[in-house]
Amino acid sequence: MENIGISINDISFSYGNNEERLLNGITINIKKGEFIGILGPNGCGKSTLLKIILKYLPVEGGYIKISDENLKNYSQKELSKILSFVPQKSALSMPLTVEDLIYMGRTPHMKSRWSGFDREDKEKVDEILKVLNLEKFRDRQAFSLSGGEFQRVLLARALIQETEIILLDEPTSALDMNYALEIMKLTEYFVKNKKMTAVMVLHDLNLASMYCNNIVFLKKGNIAYAGTPEKLYRKEIFKEIYGFECEIIKNKGYPYVIPNKI
Numbered sequence: 652m653e654n655i656g657i658s659i660n661d662i663s664f665s666y667g668n669n670e671e672r673l674l675n676g677i678t679i680n681i682k683k684g685e686f687i688g689i690l691g692p693n694g695c696g697k698s699t700l701l702k703i704i705l706k707y708l709p710v711e712g713g714y715i716k717i718s719d720e721n722l723k724n725y726s727q728k729e730l731s732k733i734l735s736f737v738p739q740k741s742a743l744s745m746p747l748t749v750e751d752l753i754y755m756g757r758t759p760h761m762k763s764r765w766s767g768f769d770r771e772d773k774e775k776v777d778e779i780l781k782v783l784n785l786e787k788f789r790d791r792q793a794f795s796l797s798g799g800e801f802q803r804v805l806l807a808r809a810l811i812q813e814t815e816i817i818l819l820d821e822p823t824s825a826l827d828m829n830y831a832l833e834i835m836k837l838t839e840y841f842v843k844n845k846k847m848t849a850v851m852v853l854h855d856l857n858l859a860s861m862y863c864n865n866i867v868f869l870k871k872g873n874i875a876y877a878g879t880p881e882k883l884y885r886k887e888i889f890k891e892i893y894g895f896e897c898e899i900i901k902n903k904g905y906p907y908v909i910p911n912k913i
Contacts, residue, residue: 656816656848657681657704661713663872664699673699675872676713683815686842686849688859691869692893697852698739700869701818704850705736718815731759735809737802737819749788749796749804753779756811779807783837799830806834810841817841819851823858831855835862856908860884868892880906 657680664674674696681687689697702708704715706722715722717733725733735756757772780786783803788796793804802822809817819838823831839862842849853859859866860880868876868883870892876883884906889897896911 654682655680655716656683656685656718657850658716658719659700659704659713660715662703662715663711663713664696664703664708665711673872674703677872677874678713679867679874679877681848681850683848684842684846686839686862686864687851688863688866689850689852689869690854690856690859690866690892691875695869696872697869698820701736701820701850701852704818705734706730728759731812731814733815735812735814735817737805737809737817737822739821739824747793749785749791749793750776750780752793752804753785753807753811756808759812775811775813779811783807783810799826799833802826802830802834803837806837814847816848816850819849819853821852821854823853823855831858838862856884856889857905860905860907884908 659677659679659681661676661678662674663672663676665672677696677700689700691697699708703710704717704722706725706727710722717725717730722730753776754768754772757768757775760772761768780789783806785800785803785807788800788804793801796804806822809819817838822834826834835858838849838851841847851863863880865878866876866880866883867874868888875892876888884899886897886899889895889908895913898909898911900907900909
């Protein structure tokens with residue numbers, strides 16, 4: 652178990668007693684240093700799974716362990732030093748600058764609410780602005796950025812938490828291909844060079860093939876398949892999961908999905 656970053660054991664979830672379960676006995680072990688993609692059709696429970704790992708939603712039966720410790724034993728403050736999160740979109744309602752928004756990621760490391768941020772925090776903010784090529788936007792209102800630029804800021808805010816695990820909920824869904832590739836490349840870089848574990852919900856099957864070590868396909872709240880893109884990218888699997896016909900081609904060692912026109 653020493654190499655397991657997240658251990659999910661037989662968890663279920665529904666939004667009400669009379670509603671159909673959104674997740675049904677999900678069990679999966681996510682290894683440390685892995686970049687895993689959570690895929691599946693709309694409404695299959697992908698984002699709900701991330702919210703449960705984040706303790707935004709309660710576990711119904713079963714349990715989750717983070718770094719060998721039961722999730723229920725972590726306070727939200729403790730969890731914020733282990734897990735960081737990149738949402739699909741932010742509910743930001745204040746006119747914060749890019750620098751201010753990124754500083755929010757250092758909040759879990761503040762010695763006290765009265766001491767504020769110190770020199771180390773400033774150095775880390777300066778570093779992440781440089782690494783993610785955001786220096787020129789430092790003093791810009793975050794609201795004024797394009798979708799791709801703003802998503803990079805949300806990634807910077809998560810990375811500066813310096814957590815072991817980063818969860819990302821469809822971070823590329825509203826981006827053009829150039830920005831989407833950039834987000835995937837940056838995530839891959841931090842997984843490989845900073846020994847992070849990344850769990851990403853996404854819809855782009857080909858981006859998942861290019862960057863994710865392993866894939867989990869959810870369907871109707873169940874794990875339908877789990878494994879490498881090389882193993883799972885099969886015409887019959889995509890027909891079963893998504894209901895479309897396709898062709899699978901390979902380019903530079905990666906399998907790509909080409910949907911058939913209907």
